[in-house]
Amino acid sequence: MTMKIMVAIKRVVDYAVKIRVNPDKTGVVTQNVKMSMNPFCEIALEEALRIRESGSASEVVAVTIGPSHSVDTLRTGLAMGADRGIHVDYSASLYPLSVAKILTKLVQIENPGLLILGKQAIDDDCNQTGQMIAGLLNWPQGTFASKVVLDKEKQVATVDREVADGIETVCLNLPAVITTDLRLNQPRYATLPNIMKAKSKPIKKFTPEELNVEIKSDLEIVQVTEPPKRKAGVVVSSVDELIDKLKHEANVI
């Protein structure tokens, strides 16, 4: 049974970088700033690689949508072990629905048995793409996965989901969409020999036009600002003083 797994990865500002808002307040400064693979996408790719290594899949395809630099992130994915890559070249801002539409088209081309994504990207924290794709494809979805067990014969994926009350286990008939949460696995390092080998792995290029996807958004970012500076706390000496402050300064009672 030759099942293919498609993993969507995103190039984001590295999590350790101290970001700041750009002068026009339209976003965050990304020039000269270190970019890396979204941590949740690393976890998604790691899970796909483990499934392939266990024999339940034959190929892992890494996909990314973004400007030409995104190819670097794709190469890192190839260095981790993905077999080949797909790069959809688009330089302007992307929104989850557009990404979902593009991935949907790619799924229709590649026909994977499983589509794994990170639950959200650490730059926009949208947590929407996985769910939208499942909707567009009419596939079952297991989001916030903290454990994935694949049954090859029955073509079923059992996913433990991290939900507010605890863990919820769902059974998904393949093909399905899974989005990964933090505790699913610890991604492997890309070793030097693998980085060298990854240079020769194939990356196919597409544009949104070739995929017949029009990128437009119903959302417009109006303003991006830093959160207000936290004011220093005040130590109160009595309950009466606390009540007084809550009443007259904080205006909450």
Added chain:
Amino acid sequence: MMLVFRSILSKSKATSTGLLLRATIANNSYHSFSRCYSQHNFSFSEPRAPSRAESRVPTSRSFCTSSERDSIEYDVVIVGAGPAGLSAAIRLKQMCRERNADLSVCVLEKGAEVGAHILSGNVFEPRALNELIPQWKEQEAPITTPVSSDKFWFLTKGRAISLPSPFNNKGNYVISLSQLIRWMGAKAEELGVEIYPGFAASEILFDANNKVIGIGTNDMGISKDGSKKENFQRGVEIKGRITLLAEGCRGSLSEKIMKKYNLREKGGAEHQTYALGIKEVWEIDEEKHQPGAVIHTLGWPLDHKTYGGSFLYHMKDNLVSIGLVVALNYQNPFMSPYEEFQKLKHHPAIKPILEGGTVIQYGARTLNEGGFQSIPYPVFPGGAIIGCSAGFMNVPKIKGTHTAMKSGMLAAEVTFSALNEGVDMDTYWDALRNSWIWEELRKSRNYRPAFEYGLIPGLALSGLEHYIFKGRHSFTLKHGKPDHEATNAAQLHSPIHYPKADGVLSFDVPTSLHRSNTNHEHDQPPHLRLRDPKIPEVLNLPVYAAPESRYCPARVYEYVADEHNQMKLQINAQNCLHCKACDIKDPKQNIEWTVPEGGGGPGYSVM
């Protein structure tokens, strides 16, 4: 949902709590995982017939798995993607093109990206770059701000006294070295150099004849207690017919090599002396910004027994670099270079420039001050040491980038001849001595040692040097004690009370550290090793009042009371900025800086 990233620190203000981890020292400070120095007999591949170097993928590489580690072979292995390392790599590939030869060149860089660990003032003298890449302007090197003014101030607590500038910066540029190195990295890759950031060279490989045959990278995925984690990856051996060490000031492998082959004695060199530079890049008000303006200061806040000074350079885009350089042979163990830097920013001549601005980045790095007297013999069996790892900084000019680059280029030329024509690597020593590096460093050799006699005698001698002697005398002043021996016992001084940070001009260490984008995988053995785990509590704390808790610009070293109310050293290795100050200044040389897992450390982009 509790978010615990595998290696993430909280992005909030509570970085201090996120970064402070009780590290295990004592038994676990010496790694308990297995690492082998390759002791096997290796035979080298036959010299390859020269072929046209057209493809970017080198033709000369072989993969072989020997015992435990993968082994990859190159013609030349360069440790460090800095000015010296990249200049050497570029020059090698240029010579390959010129002479129709083919050499595979691999550059390893411990930072997560090329440029991530690069920090420098920097007023750039393009002399070496003009030789290396004459078309740098057409090729859009990030060198666009020529020096427009050159001020030199002697600071007292309340005043700034203008002095004639001893510098001649005509033709020089104010740059961000991190940016320039990124550009050079791209140029190197265009020529076919393979650069691998995120990989730390942690050991030297020797053959049975004690010749260096390459380096080994760190094992990754080892837990703090030494056990293997889920994602454990064995390091790899990168073997080279020639290995060039370009680790920067106080390179960890370079220091080991210099000791092993007695390179200082061999070169007739004195010990190296150092300074610690602490720097911030600010974005200031447009009206206050004068691109290319250069200011240097002497005097306050440092006392007349402490050599050092500050710099303030205006780059482009309303950015300024400001920093304080403090010589590490300071005597007062209570001094904190970091706090002196915070004080400096409040000086009435400096404060107005910064007011209204924001800090973009912070960082620190040690630099060489030994100059001519401390240059070791740079060649060892199997390779050479280049750049600041050897030490070619021109101290009175406070420039080391151009000489580092030139040393890399010279090493490349000798390496090329060694590999293709069988020339001896020892001719690198001759090449250095016949180059403008030697002439320049020899001329400037007596400025810094003169300050051993104090600030005023030093200034007086400097004046004489600059206007009259110009290095033409025959005597060479010697350095004072090595930096780590210069610290006085705490009882000879009284604690210094530093003002509290105001959060606008001055900041506490955790806030500054956050701006350095420093990060390390927290679950790894601490990379700062104590040779004798008892010394901190037995000597550093009682006798010297724990100077490491003050000179470290990242607050790695803290003394914390344990359950029995005894003060114990806590090493927050995760904070480390890779500046090497502790390796240099620890009184008993008890702290050994070793390289952590690749990819960790600061993330400088405009430093």
